[in-house]
Amino acid sequence: MASVGARTVLVVDDEQSIRELVGGYLRREGYDVVPAASGEEALDVLRGRAVDLVILDVRLPGIDGLETLRRVRRGSSVPVLLLTARAEEPDRIVGLELGADDYVTKPFSPREVVARVRAILRRRDGSLNDDHVAVGAVRIDPGGREVTVDGAPTTLTALEFDLLAALASAPGRVFTRRQLIERVWGWDFYGDERIVDVHIRKLRAALRDPGDAPRIVLTVRGVGYKLAAP
Incomplete structure (x- = not known):
C-alpha cells in the first residue's frame, strides 16, 4: 500500500509482464502505481482520478499510444513518458511533437x-526564480x-514551460543543448540531444501571435539557443 502523499504513476502497457516489472520497481521507490492494459483503460483512469505521471507504451492494441497521448493532451498537461522500440524513431518524434515529456526505448532497464x-x-x-521576465509580447x-x-x-x-523558464533564467545568454538537457531533463539523461530541438519548435509555436511570430527564442547556429534580451 502506498504511503500518504505518494506520487501516482499510471503504467499503460498491454504486456502484463512489463506492467508488473515497472510497477514493482516504482512501488519499491514509494510510488502509487495504477496499471492499465490499453489506451481506452488509461483514458478511463484519467477521467476518474488525478495522476502525477503517465508511462505510456506506443504500440498498444485498439487506441495506440500516440492517439492516447493526443487525447490526453486535449485536456491535461500531466507528464507523459513514452515506451518505444529502438526502431520506432518516427513514433518517438511524433510523440514528442504531441507533447510527450521524454521516452525510453525497449528493451530498457526498469531502473532507467x-x-x-x-x-x-x-x-x-x-x-524556480519568482521574478517575472518580459520579452516583447511574452510575459x-x-x-x-x-x-x-x-x-x-x-x-x-x-x-515546455521548464525549457522556457531555463532560457528565461538568463535572457540573452546562449545555452547549449547539453546545458538545457542538464537543467530541464536532468544530468542523468542520456538520450538523443535532438529532443531539445523538437521541444524548441513546439515552444516557438506556442508563443506565436496569430499571424505573427515574435522573435523570442533565438537559434545561435552551431551553439544552441537563447531567449531574446528584454
Missing part, C-alpha cells in the same frame, strides 16, 4: 524508467508557472 520518472517529477517540482511568471502573450494566457506542457 524509475530514474526518468524521478527526473520528470523533479522538473515539475523544481524551485513569463516562473513562480506561478504562467505565460501570457499580449496579456492572453498561453498553454504550455510542463516540459
Whole structure:
C-alpha cells in the first residue's frame, strides 16, 4: 500500500509482464502505481482520478499510444513518458511533437524508467526564480508557472514551460543543448540531444501571435539557443 502523499504513476502497457516489472520497481521507490492494459483503460483512469505521471507504451492494441497521448493532451498537461522500440524513431518524434515529456526505448532497464520518472517529477517540482521576465509580447511568471502573450494566457506542457523558464533564467545568454538537457531533463539523461530541438519548435509555436511570430527564442547556429534580451 502506498504511503500518504505518494506520487501516482499510471503504467499503460498491454504486456502484463512489463506492467508488473515497472510497477514493482516504482512501488519499491514509494510510488502509487495504477496499471492499465490499453489506451481506452488509461483514458478511463484519467477521467476518474488525478495522476502525477503517465508511462505510456506506443504500440498498444485498439487506441495506440500516440492517439492516447493526443487525447490526453486535449485536456491535461500531466507528464507523459513514452515506451518505444529502438526502431520506432518516427513514433518517438511524433510523440514528442504531441507533447510527450521524454521516452525510453525497449528493451530498457526498469531502473532507467524509475530514474526518468524521478527526473520528470523533479522538473515539475523544481524551485524556480519568482521574478517575472518580459520579452516583447511574452510575459513569463516562473513562480506561478504562467505565460501570457499580449496579456492572453498561453498553454504550455510542463516540459515546455521548464525549457522556457531555463532560457528565461538568463535572457540573452546562449545555452547549449547539453546545458538545457542538464537543467530541464536532468544530468542523468542520456538520450538523443535532438529532443531539445523538437521541444524548441513546439515552444516557438506556442508563443506565436496569430499571424505573427515574435522573435523570442533565438537559434545561435552551431551553439544552441537563447531567449531574446528584454
